[in-house]
Amino acid sequence: MREQAGDLQCDMLIVGGGVNGAGIARDAAGRGLSVVLCEKDDLAAHTSSASTKLIHGGLRYLETYEFGLVRKALAEREVLLRSAPHIMWPLQFVMPHDAGQRPAWLIRAGLFLYDHLARRELLPASGAIDLRRHEAGAPLKPAFERGFIYADGWVDDARLVALNAVDASEKGAVILTRTRCERLQREGGLWRAQLARADGSRIEVAARSVVNAAGPWAADLLQQARPQGAQSALRLVKGSHIIVPKLFDHPHAYLFQHPDGRIVFAIPYEHAFTLIGTTDIEYRGDPNQVCISEEEVGYLCGLAQRYFRQPVRAEDVVATYSGVRPLLDDASANASAVTRDYRLQLDRDGAPLLSVLGGKITTFRKLAEQAVDTLAPLLGCARPAWTEKACLPGGDIFGPVPNNRAVQEFDGYLRSLQRRYAWLPPALVARYARAYGRRIELLMEGRAEPAQMGEEILPGLYAAEVDYLMRREFAGCADDILWRRSKLGLHLPADAGSRLDAWIAARAGATVLAPAANAVR
Structure with a gap:
């Protein structure tokens, strides 16, 4: 350069x-x-921050015979999981089935193909489940007695x-x-x-x-x-999501089918919430001004209510996000079918x-x-x-070369970090581990007690982390930190953004927060 x-x-x-x-x-x-x-x-x-946050082959693309795309995506799932096990992890999806949907034999055939189009080491095989006995059946309406389960991946996009x-x-x-x-x-x-x-x-x-x-x-x-x-x-397609207080306590996600043929996911999100989406709507407006419509909120709530025992109403929505996907114009009749x-x-x-x-x-x-x-x-x-x-930054928790152990033993790695940083709350260490992986060592360098984390600007957000994100991850304002580098915005008061921006502005041009003088380097 x-x-x-x-x-x-x-x-x-x-x-x-x-x-x-x-x-x-x-x-x-x-x-x-x-x-x-x-x-x-x-x-x-x-x-790129408005996705459904899945690393997946695209099960529904089998219906449009996009076998090449599905095979390519399936092969990439495990490559990505190994490269960044802190921000990606396996996730199992439950598909409730009823008589009005595709026949069970056809779904089994599709899942068999999904399991075998690409090599699979980290993710379990799909199968049929009895929702009357499986933990994922409890939050669903009693009419859903049978279903299927398969695996893909989750990512902090x-x-x-x-x-x-x-x-x-x-x-x-x-x-x-x-x-x-x-x-x-x-x-x-x-x-x-x-x-x-x-x-x-x-x-x-x-x-x-x-x-x-x-x-x-x-x-x-x-x-x-x-x-x-x-x-x-290019063909612009808007996808919107809603976030509601959590609807279930188990670790599985759901794939729901709407009577119109479209699918919607319901995914455990940020411990306290459920993420529901997405819509597929042709978009001709300004991509800078994209936002969810009342109709989309109603559509997603209605589909959730079709499956869950607990009502899901518009007033329950605590947050939304929308994005415009720039898709190849393949002349498909509807937005959901665009490649x-x-x-x-x-x-x-x-x-x-x-x-x-x-x-x-x-x-x-x-x-x-x-x-x-x-x-x-x-x-x-x-x-x-x-x-x-190659690993992405922080993904090298068990060495510089991507490996299955980093995915399979992440929980053990987390426990070791919680012992190492026992002077911090375990939940905070868990958030750091998931966000930064092995680079938690850079964030925590020279720090051995809470006082060395600097000011607690907002609950659970210390000056040390804000400094790290601004110096190393290109964050420049509260939205960058609270909604993209993290999802803390979901857990903090409504004025958290303005308070953080004021804190950043007050320190503009000031010396970067440094570890304590007696830090061990």
């Missing part, structure tokens, strides 16, 4: 700080390419993006959040970009290649870069421009690998792909 008078020169400029952009930055930087990533807001501020960006930065990438790409054009065999930062400053970038990973804004960026003949083939596969569109009419179209969070690593495989030869880079056998 060369920098002169505030300008940057790089091999690859990536526009977009969602999971695809961050994943590509990590892969490219790890192969020795100089990388600049710019994101107009925070990392994962839009689509926003932290997944942040950790990819952290790894990219540590390998040399420049990560610029709250930095908008205002101008992008080819000039003299390079891409010339003007980036505008939130503080009003400008950065000029000369890049040998550009990756358009702008998600819902990919078509806009393509139009800016190629005013003549730009084509994106979740991806396409990499390469423009070589001068300096290369690679546009990322479509995709799902489960296949982000493979997408990133293929994107860098496409551009690397054009940039004279011969280094091979590497991320399949």
Whole structure:
């Protein structure tokens, strides 16, 4: 990376700080390419923090015969689980069955295929269950007596993006959040970009290649870069979720089928809540202004009430979130059926421009690998792909190479941390372990008593953690910390965000919180 008078020169400029952009930055930087990533807001501020938070093959995609996509996603499940066992873990799903749904034999056949399309070491096989005897049957209405169970994975989606960006930065990438790409054009065999930062400053970038990973804004960026003949083939689909006080105490999730054929998940969330979603609605509005509608809230509550004994009403909803998924336009008649596969569109009419179209969070690593495989030869880079056998930051709890033990023995690792940091509440150590994995050692470096954690700004949020997130994970404000780097916003008073922002503003430019003077390093 060369920098002169505030300008940057790089091999690859990536526009977009969602999971695809961050994943590509990590892969490219790890192969020795100089990388600049710019994101107009925070990392994962839009689509990538608005998912159903699943690492899954996509059981329902078997019905549309997308066997290639399902196989690719199934293979990636366990690769990802091994790479970051702190922010991802196995989760079993219960599918209640009734006479109005697909016949039981067809569901069994689909689950058998799901179990065998890709190699499976960490996740148990699917099977039929008696809901009258299984713990997952108790919260359901008595009419649901039979069901099926299968396994996929859970992921903290926003932290997944942040950790990819952290790894990219540590390998040399420049990560610029709250930095908008205002101008992008080819000039003299390079891409010339003007980036505008939130503080009003400008950065000029000369890049040998550009990756358009702008998600819902990919078509806009393509139009800016190629005013003549730009084509994106994107279809924007809104997905919304509701969060309600927890409806069940067991660790399983549910997959419910609506009479209209769509499916909705009900997932244990943040210990005290149940996450219900998602909807699939064609979206033609401003992606910056996406939000849930009353109709969507009613739809999700109605489907939950169809299955659960406990009523689920609109007034029970404690939080919602919505995102716009930029999907490939495959001419499907309804939004639910649009493919979740991806396409990499390469423009070589001068300096290369690679546009990322479509995709799902489960296949982000493979997408990133293929994107860098496409551009690397054009940039004279011969280094091979590497991320399949590498841990994300904090995932190396049992060594630097991803392994099954890290997934299977995480609870034992957590107990060892709770003994090591017995001077902190066990629940706080558990949250740290899940958020930071082995990098809890960086957060806790030199700290041996509560006073060394700094001020408790909000319940359970100490200055030490805020400092860590701002210095190491690109957090800049309360929303970044309370809703993306963590989900503490769900557990704190309504004024928590304004209080944290005031605390950050009062310390702007102050010396970064340091460990105690007698710290052991």
